[in-house]
Amino acid sequence: MLLGRVAGTLVASRKEPRLSGLKFLVLQQLDVDNTETGSYVVAADAVGAGVGEVVLYATGSSARQTEFTHERPCDAVVMAIVDTWEVGGDERYHK
Amino acid sequence: MLLGRVAGTLVASRKEPRLSGLKFLVLQQLDVDNTETGSYVVAADAVGAGVGEVVLYATGSSARQTEFTHERPCDAVVMAIVDTWEVGGDERYHK
Amino acid sequence: MLLGRVAGTLVASRKEPRLSGLKFLVLQQLDVDNTETGSYVVAADAVGAGVGEVVLYATGSSARQTEFTHERPCDAVVMAIVDTWEVGGDERYHK
Amino acid sequence: MLLGRVAGTLVASRKEPRLSGLKFLVLQQLDVDNTETGSYVVAADAVGAGVGEVVLYATGSSARQTEFTHERPCDAVVMAIVDTWEVGGDERYHK
Amino acid sequence: MLLGRVAGTLVASRKEPRLSGLKFLVLQQLDVDNTETGSYVVAADAVGAGVGEVVLYATGSSARQTEFTHERPCDAVVMAIVDTWEVGGDERYHK
Numbered sequence: 253m254l255l256g257r258v259a260g261t262l263v264a265s266r267k268e269p270r271l272s273g274l275k276f277l278v279l280q281q282l283d284v285d286n287t288e289t290g291s292y293v294v295a296a297d298a299v300g301a302g303v304g305e306v307v308l309y310a311t312g313s314s315a316r317q318t319e320f321t322h323e324r325p326c327d328a329v330v331m332a333i334v335d336t337w338e339v340g341g342d343e344r345y346h347k
Numbered sequence: 348m349l350l351g352r353v354a355g356t357l358v359a360s361r362k363e364p365r366l367s368g369l370k371f372l373v374l375q376q377l378d379v380d381n382t383e384t385g386s387y388v389v390a391a392d393a394v395g396a397g398v399g400e401v402v403l404y405a406t407g408s409s410a411r412q413t414e415f416t417h418e419r420p421c422d423a424v425v426m427a428i429v430d431t432w433e434v435g436g437d438e439r440y441h442k
Numbered sequence: 443m444l445l446g447r448v449a450g451t452l453v454a455s456r457k458e459p460r461l462s463g464l465k466f467l468v469l470q471q472l473d474v475d476n477t478e479t480g481s482y483v484v485a486a487d488a489v490g491a492g493v494g495e496v497v498l499y500a501t502g503s504s505a506r507q508t509e510f511t512h513e514r515p516c517d518a519v520v521m522a523i524v525d526t527w528e529v530g531g532d533e534r535y536h537k
Numbered sequence: 538m539l540l541g542r543v544a545g546t547l548v549a550s551r552k553e554p555r556l557s558g559l560k561f562l563v564l565q566q567l568d569v570d571n572t573e574t575g576s577y578v579v580a581a582d583a584v585g586a587g588v589g590e591v592v593l594y595a596t597g598s599s600a601r602q603t604e605f606t607h608e609r610p611c612d613a614v615v616m617a618i619v620d621t622w623e624v625g626g627d628e629r630y631h632k
Numbered sequence: 633m634l635l636g637r638v639a640g641t642l643v644a645s646r647k648e649p650r651l652s653g654l655k656f657l658v659l660q661q662l663d664v665d666n667t668e669t670g671s672y673v674v675a676a677d678a679v680g681a682g683v684g685e686v687v688l689y690a691t692g693s694s695a696r697q698t699e700f701t702h703e704r705p706c707d708a709v710v711m712a713i714v715d716t717w718e719v720g721g722d723e724r725y726h727k
Contacts, residue, residue, distance in 0.1 A: 253561075253579040253613055259379070260433040264403060267427035268393050268413050276348075276403070278379060278432055284544070284563060284577040292379040294348040294403060294432075298553050298610070303436075308549060308561070308579060313408045313503070313598045313693070314612035318553050321610075325393070325416075325426040327409035328348055331610040332552035337563055337579075338545040341588075354474070355528040359498060362522035363488050363508050371443075371498070373474060373527055387474040389443040389498060389527075398531075408503045408598070408693070420488070420511075420521040422504035423443055449664070450718040454688060457712035458678050458698050466633075466688070468664060468717055482664040484633040484688060484717075493721075503598070503693045515678070515701075515711040517694035518633055538656075538674040538708055569639070569658060569672040583648050583705070593644060593656070593674060598693045599707035603648050606705075616705040617647035622658055622674075623640040626683075 253308045255282040255334065258301050262294055270324045277301060277330060279309060284337075286345045295328035296321050306345060308332040348403045350377040350429065353396050357389055365419045372396060372425060374404060379432075381440045390423035391416050401440060403427040443498045445472040445524065448491050452484055460514045467491060467520060469499060474527075476535045485518035486511050496535060498522040538593045540567040540619065543586050547579055555609045562586060562615060564594060569622075571630045580613035581606050591630060593617040633688045635662040635714065638681050642674055650704045657681060657710060659689060664717075666725045675708035676701050686725060688712040 256279030264276065274296045281291040286306070295309045298318040307330045309315075315329040316322055336346045351374030359371065369391045376386040381401070390404045393413040402425045404410075410424040411417055431441045446469030454466065464486045471481040476496070485499045488508040497520045499505075505519040506512055526536045541564030549561065559581045566576040571591070580594045583603040592615045594600075600614040601607055621631045636659030644656065654676045661671040666686070675689045678698040687710045689695075695709040696702055716726045 253611070255579065259435060260439075262403070262432035263430045264427035265430050266394055267403075270412065271426060278434055280379070280434075284565070294350065299551055308547070308552075310610045310612040312612055314601060314610050316409060316412070317555065317601070317608055317610040323412055325405045325409050325412040325424055326348070327405040327407055329610055331556060332549035335548045335550050337547035339563055339565075340544060344545075354530060355534075357498070357527035358525045359522035360525050361489055362498075365507065366521060373529055375474070375529075389445065411504060411507070418507055420500045420504050420507040420519055421443070422500040422502055449720060450724075452688070452717035453715045454712035455715055456679055457688075460697065461711060468719055470664070470719075484635065506694060506697070513697055515690045515694050515697040515709055516633070517690040517692055538706070540674065569660070584646055593642070593647075595705045595707040597707055599696060599705050602650065602696070602703055602705040614705055616651060617644035620643045620645050622642035624658055624660075625639060629640075 253310050256280060256307055256309055257282055258303050258305050258307060260303060268325055284339055293328050295330050296326045297330050299330055299333055301330050301333055306334045308334055348405050351375060351402055351404055352377055353398050353400050353402060355398060363420055379434055388423050390425050391421045392425050394425055394428055396425050396428055401429045403429055443500050446470060446497055446499055447472055448493050448495050448497060450493060458515050474529055483518050485520050486516045487520050489520055489523055491520050491523055496524045498524055538595050541565060541592055541594055542567055543588050543590050543592060545588060553610050569624055578613050580615050581611045582615050584615055584618055586615050586618055591619045593619055633690050636660060636687055636689055637662055638683050638685050638687060640683060648705050664719055673708050675710050676706045677710050679710055679713055681710050681713055686714045688714055
């Protein structure tokens with residue numbers, strides 16, 4: 253999994269029928285020091301994450317292993333809202 | 348999922364039998380500011396997207412989770428036409 | 443899917459038993475303007491592609507969705523021979 | 538699989554229900570000479586790895602092939618603690 | 633699939649139970665001209681490859697499609713020992 257910050261939302265009214273009801277979030281990818289890498293991903297939301305929150309997202313077939321994304325054409329999902337992480341004993345982020 | 352602009356179409360008359368009937372789109376990948384990254388992908392079309400439209404595409408096994416691509420040797424699919432997205436409260440694209 | 447040109451073939455007599463009978467092609471990856479990117483992939487052939495032909499290849503689990511590659515340890519397959527594609531109304535390749 | 542050093546842990550109290558009980562490790566990716574590459578990944582722990590240990594991790598659907606991660610939205614797992622590896626006859630790491 | 637040279641072996645005594653019996657090889661990735669790219673991967677061995685041999689390896693879920701790796705948390709497998717390949721009519725490697 254990788255870290256991301258919820259930067260905003262995306263709206264798509266014309267889509268594959270199986271996607272109806274899914275909320276799409278635009279994530280800015282974060283490195284381990286909590287700075288943006290410049291990469292992004294659009295992910296389905298499985299946990300009710302809000303703009304500005306730091307989240308963990310999964311990609312590939314693992315992104316379909318939630319109640320919301322099961323058997324849907326979705327390759328990225330926000331599956332956790334991060335409270336804190338540390339590297340080398342130093343806290344790099346705290347919600 | 349990532350963002351792309353439909354740049355054109357691709358025709359392949361000799362192909363794996365399971366691919367018959369699929370429409371192939373050439374997508375220019377977009378970054379979060381709606382500018383082209385220089386990368387491309389050829390994706391199957393599951394939503395009737397037209398040239399010039401901004402779309403969302405899924406890759407890997409998730410690309411087979413549509414009516415059109417189920418159990419086909421296809422690793423990228425256009426599964427939504429984008430209306431709008433925003434980043435940090437600013438709208439970056441509006442159809 | 444991505445575009446490639448069949449650059450040559452690969453022979454491997456000692457291999458996983460499930461791979462017997464598969465033909466391996468060395469592909470030079472192409473960008474959307476039909477120039478080589480410098481990357482390559484070795485792919486199984488599902489369509490009888492010949493050296494010099496421009497093809498479309500799929501990777502990951504989707505590479506196993508052909509008659510030839512089903513349940514085999516193969517992560518890339520040539521699944522179509524390209525006739526033509528266009529970008530922005532301009533034909534970039536014609537067989 | 539790739540090599541990583543366990544740099545720390547990550548806590549996420551609000552998450553997809555199927556993730557409850559999983560321990561998340563922050564891994565610094567290592568190259569073959571046992572130096573950090575600058576990349577990281579957050580992986581589930583399937584072997585009880587501790588901070589500072591050198592581990593092997595698997596990604597994608599293979600990350601769900603452990604007792605802890607089966608059918609969970611998890612795309613990276615620590616599945617082995619490394620004792621030693623060698624390259625060209627030289628030992629590059631010994632626990 | 634990609635090409636690699638078996639650079640050495642890796643030992644991990646503490647690992648996920650399903651991995652017991654698997655042999656791990658450290659592969660240096662090769663480009664199409666048979667020179668090292670600087671990237672590596674640790675792969676399970678499904679064909680009895682020895683140090684110094686040039687091999688073909690598969691990644692992702694396809695890496696689990698061998699007798700040795702079925703349903704194991706393994707995302708890379710050596711599935712063939714290469715005899716020869718050619719590019720543009722020139723042999724680039726011969727065992």
